[in-house]
Amino acid sequence: MSENKINTADVEKSSEVVNSAESTQKSAVSTKVTDKPKKVKKPNELLKVFTNGIIKDNALLVMLLGLCPLFPSTTSINNAIGMSVAVLFVLFFSNIIISSIRKIVPSNIRVPVYIVVIATLVTIVELLMKAFTETLYEQLSVFISLIVVNCIILGRAEAFASKNSVGKSALDALGISIGFAMVLLIVAFFREVIGTGGITFVNPFTGDTLFTFLPLADFAVPVFVQSFGGFVTFGLVLGVFTTITMWNNDRKMKKEQKEKLALQQAKGGK
Amino acid sequence: MVFLTTFISSLLVNNVILSGTKGLCSYIGLSKDKKATLGMSIALIVVCVLSGLISWGLAALLTLINATYLSTIVSILVIASFVQLLEIFIKKFLPSLYKSLGIYLPLITTNCVVMGLAISIFSTYAKYIDGTLSSLDSALTILGMILAYPLGYFMVIYVFAFIQERIQNNNETPRGFKGAAIAFIATAAMCLAIYGFTGLV
Secondary structure (H helix, E strand, O other): OHHHHHHHHHHHHHHHHHHHHHHHHHHHHHHHHOOHHHHHHHHHHHHHHHHHHHHHOOOOOOOOOOOOOHHHHOOOHHHHHHHHHHHHHHHHHHHHHHHHOOOOOOHHHHHHHHHHHHHHHHHHHHHHHHHHOHHHHHHHHHHHHHHHHOHHHHHHHHHHHOOOOHHHHHHHHHHHHHHHHHHHHHHHHHHHHHHHOOEEEEOOOOOOEEEEEOOOHHHOOHHHHOHHHHHHHHHHHHHHHHHHHHHHHHHHHHHHHHHHHHHHHHHHHO | OHHHHHHHHHHHHOOOOOOOOOOHHHHHHHOOOHHHHHHHHHHHHHHHHHHHHHHHHHHHHHHHOOOHHHHHHHHHHHHHHHHHHHHHHHHHHOHHHHHHHOOHHHHHHOOHHHHHHHHHHHHHHHHHHHOOOOHHHHHHHHHHHHHHHHHHHHHHHHHHHHHHHHHHOOOOOOHHHOOHHHHHHHHHHHHHHHHOOOOOO
16 A cells, blocks of 8 residues: 555656656746747746745655654644744745755765755754743744754755755745644644643733633643644544545546546457 | 653653654655664664763853853754764774765764754753752763664664565555555554553653
């Protein structure tokens, strides 16, 4: 089953590469004739870079990277938002910095250089959070520092930012972190509602409770706020997501097969 | 006594994977293969013990020059370069081990267990400087953590490798849940088992 999955993924990727190669060829050809088609094509490509990170290459659900901050930061929606913003900040700036220095850095020592850049950004986030959002920092404490070893950030630096332009890398960072935040918010929502019976919002800057809505407080299952709930909820979210993508792929495959059959029949008819 | 308390609490009650949720990337990625889990755990034990001692030294040094805010940068750099050195060493002298670990050795650099251990050591050392822990107590706590973190990782990942074998060969699992999703749900069941140790220390 897993082999099948990998194969289809590979096929998709390779087809994408072929598509992009074709599109670049086309654009190269079209530039000779007119400039108009190129201008139409470019935003599409950029949009793809942005949207790929949200669903197709979702860091948590598809690549299974950066799982460590997921569980402690999804105990409440508040924490999930805090962690998402921290990851967005670090990923955005690390992608921009790394892609802008990609031609200067020798490839032998690129990983240590990336680590220094990321660690610096994480330290900035850490100090800022310690200064302005103390309650949030106390709850996430170790896991803010652990963003430095988060596979997503180093992975995007290595796989994307070191090969692409600054603008594209920034868009990729935005897409990936929106995908990350989405999963975090979904998991946090279920955990908080089941674990505490409702939703509580706290102002991260002052620590005051903004509003509480706990209609199911009597039926709360506190174990959902602990790591058990994180594993269960993420497992279920991941399973449902994988099932949906599998259905989609099946539908696409059937469509392609039908088209092929139709083509063959048409040829046979001729 | 302090050593034993820290050791048992970090090994069972606050287990690094099940309760601390660190090192999950390698946990999910490797646990299908028992041999790989053993190799990774042994590598992790070596790296954790050595890098733990190194970060203890770093904590002392950074406190001395009054620059503890640099702890994240310094510790990740030192650990990364140390793991790189270890990789070169293993490649040269233990090629068979290097073959079996393959791509997973560089992953130790970005393993949360190693970095989490370093951060815990920094915070314990800070407590010693504050005066909340005596020098002997802080030393024993740090030693207990250095041993218990990788051993806790080894314990859980090795047990889970056996569970994975049963899960992944089970045909009753829904199609979409096969692989990582059902693995996470099984991990949750292990979490419940670990909660039985709450209050032990």
